[in-house]
Structure formats: C-alpha cells, structure tokens
Amino acid sequence: MSNTAPLVKMRNLHKSYGPHVQVLKGLDIEMKPGERVVVIGPSGGGKSTLLRVMMGLEKIDSGSVTFAGKPYISSESADTKTVIDTDVRRSIGMVFQHYTLFPHLSVLQNLILAPCKVRGEKKASAMQRGQALLERFGLGAKADAYPAQLSGGQKQRVAIARALMLDPKLMLFDEVTSALDPELVGEVEQVILQLANQNMPMMIVTHDMWFAKNIASRVIFCAGGVVVEDGPPEQVLGSPKEERTRDFIDRVFHIKH
C-alpha cells in the first residue's frame, strides 16, 4: 500500500491578505507520487498562492501540509506562527512566471550556487552535473553566457535546470510560459514534458489548455479559494461536471453560447 500513500496532503488551508481578502478558504488536496497535477482557474482564485504556500514562500492562516508522510507546513490559527520544515522544503523545486535567474551570475554559476552552498557539493562535480543538464536541455553552448544574453525561453529552461540540480521530489511550475513570446512557449513545454516522461511529480499552474491536456494526469479547477472540480483531464477539460468549471473552460476556449 505504501506506493499509493500520498506524496502531498494539504488539509484545510486558509490564507488571507489582510482582513478582507481571503485567497484560500479551506483547501484540501491530496497528490500521489508520480502524479502531474495541473491547477487551472480564474485569476485571483488562489492558484499561484497555492504553489507559493507549497514552496514555503507564504505563511498560512491555518491548515497543514504533509510531504511524503512528514509534517511540512502547519499553523493552528491566524495568530499562530506558520511552522515550515526547511529540510522538507529542500526537496521541492519551483520555477516562476518571471525570470528569476541571478543576473550577475553566468548560467552555470546559477546552476551550481545552491548545490555548492546548500549541500556542500564540490564545485567540480556540480559543474559537471550542471553542464550535463544544460546539454540535455539543448543549452550546452550557453554555460558561460549571462541571463541577459538569453531569450525568454532559454531563461526558463535554465531556471528549470537550476531547480533540478537539487534533485527535487516535486516540481512546482507557476505560469512559466505566461511571460514568453508565443514562439518560445513550445521549447519550455517540451522540457517539462521530458520531465513528465521520467515520472517527475509536478504541480503546474497554467493558462495554456493545450499544455494542460498534454501533461496532466489530473486537473484541479480552483476558484474562490476552494477546489471546485478535481478529476482526470478528459473530464475536467473535456466534459466538466460543475457549472463553474464549464463556464471557465468555455471562456478560455472562446466558445460563445
């Protein structure tokens, strides 16, 4: 039974910004190992907040998250401190919508900073792993380039490689292609699909429904701070059960009634 034990278990997550803006209103999500969960939904529905909480970037008001059976994040109530286990956090990687490469470091230096500083890996070994990863993503020639010399698509591929250097057990992708020119979206999605083929568990927030359909093993429609619909991609994207999901999907695909 242990192989079906959840990788991530979120319980009753509440999160608000100030007294009036509630972003997460009691979110429950369970994710099994090897699952690729795509989270869709309207802006302000809590998708990005969900990923940021999962990465330990945001405090929560209340709720808990366990990761691979270990307690990871918890808070009793809005007045108590959010407890985040930083060791657990290190097994999660994240790529953001806006390029977050370190502009003063070369591509390879970006890749090896965390392995060398966090794990104490030898520079030579980290550089070797980094170079191999760059080759795999078609960026072998860019190792010594600086982020400013790269296209948006290349930057995002480097950001993915940088996260993978730490051998994450879960990858979070927060609208990683939203800021890209349309012709650069494909190369980034290809890299993520490549990871999917290796059974990397991932949680993806995207507005690209084609991509969602192709990568998801499960789709969650999130609106108003709660999970509205949760199921296989054919169901949620193809023939949603919930009215709100149907409205959203129709609007995204520009279907007018």
Next chain:
Amino acid sequence: MALDFSIILRFQDALVLGLWMTIKLTLICIVLGCTLGFVVGLARTSRNVLVRAVSSIYVEFFRGTPVLIQLFWIFFCLPLILGVELSNLASGVIALTLYMGAITSETFRASLKSVGPEQRDACVALGLPNRVQITNVILPQAVLRAIPTLLSNCVSLFKESALVSAVGMADLMFVGQNISNNTARPVEVLTVVALIYFAIAFPLTRAVTLVEGRILKKLAI
C-alpha cells in the same frame, strides 16, 4: 588686457603639489565615505527603530546643509566642544567623509531596494540560507547597480573638495588662489586651475556613462 599664460609655468611645482593634495584627500574620503555610506545604507533598512532613526537623521542633516558650513563647523566648533585641536587636514577628511557617507548611503539604499522580491523568492525556492542569500545574491547585485551612481558621487566629491581651501588646506584651489593673489593674474591662474579640475572630472563623467551602459546591459534592466 594682455594675457600671459607663461606665468603658470613658474608655479608648476606648487600646482602639482596642490593637485596631489586634492587627489589624496579625495581618494581617502572616497574609501572612508563609501565604507560609511555602505554601513549607513544597511542601517537605514534595519529592523531596529533606533538604528533607523539615528542613521536617517544623520543622512538628512548632511544632505540638507551646505558642505561649507559642515566643514567650518567641524574646523571651528568641534575643537571647542571636544577640547582638542583639529588640523585642517583632519577636519577636511572628517567633513568630506561625513558628506560622502551621507550621499553614498542613499545610493546603496536605492540599489538594495532595486533588487526585486522575486530574487528572494528564487533564493528560498533553492533553499539558500539567509547568509548565502545576502552575500551571494542580494549584495553583489546591489553593489553592481550602485557603481555608476557611486562614480558620480566620487566626481562630486572631487569637485566639492575645493572647499577645504577655505580652512587653509593647501589643495589645488588653495594654491591657485595664492598664486593668483600674489601675481595679480587671476584670469590666467584661475582659468588654468579650472581647466585642471575639468581635465580630471570630465573623463570621469564620461566613464560613468560608459560603465552605466555596460552594467545595465549585463543586468538587463
């Protein structure tokens, strides 16, 4: 009136000595002032209210008063309060360092602020400890962004340093004034002194533009 610039040649050695004093004073105050400015820049973003208040008062006071009065106050008043004699070199160094510290602290503060929150997010997502975030990610970017403005600050300091002649320090300005008084040839002497200042400051300001372009390109801002 007939101009005779050859008169300058007779005082060449004195002018070179004066220029050397100006450069020495500027360099000392650049090093001390930038160090002070860096610390004060950090202090102004401190979580401690008292540290923030003291550093803000210092910066606002020195930015809001003329350098000349600061210099006079340190040269004439400080010795009376402390009961010790301050040489004109010491008071010049103190005054210009405090002035430089105040303006560069603003430069450092702005550049620290310009490193966006998404860089912090990336650090957290990579599990970098706080110390590594600051020394390897935030500070290098902040300092890089500060360089062009710091260079401009240095050029300003070089020009403002002429004020120390007012407390009798034998810098380029002081020597120039003396020669001009003694020879009664202000046009020739003061023009040449101005040109010497310009010959040094102008290439530096051009360099600032050049360096700025390069850094902006590198950081893609």
